[in-house]
Amino acid sequence: MKIAVLKESRDGEKRVAMTPTIVKQMVAKGYEVAVQSGAGEASAFQDKDYTEAGASVLLSTGELIAGCDVIAKINPFSDDEIGSLQQGKVCLSLMYHLNNPEYVQMLAGKGVSAFSMDAIPRISRAQSMDVLSSQGNLAGYKAVILGAEHMTKIFPLMMTAAGTITPSKVLIFGVGVAGLQAIATAKRLGAVVEATDVRAETKEQAESLGAKFITVKDDGVKTEGGYAKEVTAEYLAKQKEAVNKSLFQADLVITTAQVMGKKAPVLITEEQVKNMKYGSVIVDMAVEQGGNCEASELNKVVVKHGVKIVGLGNLPSTLATNASELYAKNLQNLLFHLSDKDGFKWEMEEEITQGTLIVHQGNILK
Numbered sequence: 001m002k003i004a005v006l007k008e009s010r011d012g013e014k015r016v017a018m019t020p021t022i023v024k025q026m027v028a029k030g031y032e033v034a035v036q037s038g039a040g041e042a043s044a045f046q047d048k049d050y051t052e053a054g055a056s057v058l059l060s061t062g063e064l065i066a067g068c069d070v071i072a073k074i075n076p077f078s079d080d081e082i083g084s085l086q087q088g089k090v091c092l093s094l095m096y097h098l099n100n101p102e103y104v105q106m107l108a109g110k111g112v113s114a115f116s117m118d119a120i121p122r123i124s125r126a127q128s129m130d131v132l133s134s135q136g137n138l139a140g141y142k143a144v145i146l147g148a149e150h151m152t153k154i155f156p157l158m159m160t161a162a163g164t165i166t167p168s169k170v171l172i173f174g175v176g177v178a179g180l181q182a183i184a185t186a187k188r189l190g191a192v193v194e195a196t197d198v199r200a201e202t203k204e205q206a207e208s209l210g211a212k213f214i215t216v217k218d219d220g221v222k223t224e225g226g227y228a229k230e231v232t233a234e235y236l237a238k239q240k241e242a243v244n245k246s247l248f249q250a251d252l253v254i255t256t257a258q259v260m261g262k263k264a265p266v267l268i269t270e271e272q273v274k275n276m277k278y279g280s281v282i283v284d285m286a287v288e289q290g291g292n293c294e295a296s297e298l299n300k301v302v303v304k305h306g307v308k309i310v311g312l313g314n315l316p317s318t319l320a321t322n323a324s325e326l327y328a329k330n331l332q333n334l335l336f337h338l339s340d341k342d343g344f345k346w347e348m349e350e351e352i353t354q355g356t357l358i359v360h361q362g363n364i365l366k
Contacts, residue, residue, distance in 0.1 A: 001343050002032040003335075004068035006061060007039035010075045014042035014320035015327060017072040017093070020053040022328040027054035030341030034064055043320040065089065069343070072331060074117075076103060087111030087362070090344065092331065094118045094131065097358045097366060098261030104364055111362040115338070117331070119366075121355040129334040129352070133177045134326035139315040140181030140256065143283045144170075146315075147252040148189065150281045150301065150308050156190020167192050171246050172211070173267050173292060174256035175202035178285060182254050183209045194246050198235065198257075216242045236265065240272070248275050253282045255292035264289040270304065278306035287311040 003026065005018045016039045018026075023033045033055040037047055047057045058064050065071055065084045073093035077085075085091070088111065095116035097104050107114045117131045127133070148155065151168065158165040170186040172179050175197040186193045187210045195206040196214040203213040216239045247253060247268070253276075258264050264286035273282075273295050284296040295304040296311040303309070316323040337352060338344055347353050348360075358366045 001070060001339060001341055002034065002068045003070045003072055004064040005033065005035045005039055005055075006064065006071060006073050006081065007036040008074055009078045009081065010314075012314065012317065013075060014317045015074050015324045016040040016043050016045060016320075017074050017324075017327060017331060019043070019325050019328040020045055020049040020055075021325070022332050023050055023055045024053040026332060026335075029336070031335075032056075034058055034068060036061065036064055040324070043324040045321075045324070070335075074327060076100065077107070079106075082106050082110060085110040085112050089113075091115070092117060092334070095358065104358060104366075108359050108362050108364050112359065113344075113357065113361055114359040115334070115356045116358050117334070117356070119356045119358065120330075120334070121351060123351065126352050126355075129330050129337065131327055131330045134330055135316040135323060136176065136178040136256075137181045138319050138323050138326070139285060140178035140254075141185050142315045142318055143178070143254045143256075143285050144182050144185040144189070144252075146310055146312065147254060147281050147283050150283075150310055151252055152279055153251055154190075155186065168251040169246075169249055170194070170252045170254070171196075171243070171250040172254045172256070173197075173243075174258075175199070175206045175213075176256060178256040179254070180205060180209060182256065183211045186252075187211070191252070194250075196239065196243050198239065214243050214246060236267075239267070240269075244272065244275075247272060249277065251277065251280050253280070254285065255282065256285045257292050258286050258289050264292055266292065266294050268293040268295075270294045273307050273309075274305045276305070276307045279308075281308045281310065283310045285315065288313040 026033055035050045035055045035057050037057050037059045050057055062084045070090045076095050091112055091114040097116050120126050120130045153168050155168045157167045168191045170191040170193045172182050172195040175195050183193050193211040195211040206213045282293050284291050284293045286292045287296050287298050296309045298311055299313055301310050
């Protein structure tokens, strides 16, 4: 089975779907790998690294796709890439199929099969394939670093001959993978950290990392597969009331809350921003899904009412080397699960296959 790794076409994307280390391991298992020239450069992987690992390096997208069985990417396929697909090919990438029905229709129209890397089920045996977790981990770390860059204060307590500097206060909305990493990073830097989440079961996780958990008692939250599926308006109102005191005292606020297949919930209104400390910072990690802060703007850093709001998307791409390494390992583990060197197993009733396979031989499954 031959795998083609395409150079990412999304503006600003620096990651690559497969690294030389993973290529070498795939080749050792009997797979063939072809990589588009320059695909890894922005992640600090050169073409010669891939050839030394056993891959062939080709320049043309069309030639790559025509000569392979499987096409691997990180981001959804572009219109031009979809146009080059032929019937029977297998595509793997982040596809966000719940938000992109037209995209799914285009793939089906080409007669291909497609696995969505963002649809890995949250089960124990699929943890090693979970792209959202591996990339979210890095994004949570980077969000704190971004916050530190834009703040006018330091994180830790510091005693000097000129006086004592009190530690910064950090508030984190959402205690998923990204939120937990943000808590851990902010604590390592010496901040006083508080966190809140609609899922009560995250309280223990947040506290284990040293954060104070802001509790909202309410049964208006439904979860599915580890994600908040539905949150009532009443709950959001109670959460807003509970966190306002911490929000208005925070030096840095990081928001991570997302709902699968839906627009991100608004957790911080512009009215709340008006009441925040002058000079405080918000890093909105959900900005690509509409934003948790009403005043955030995609791929912009704006100042509203004296508060700096950082709305930069695709944070994992800013840590391209590590993000590519983790994504490539996730991809390898999924491919080893779904296939062998001779082709795909197509175990249609198997849970991971069911969760990730959204189009099969031109038929839409999800």
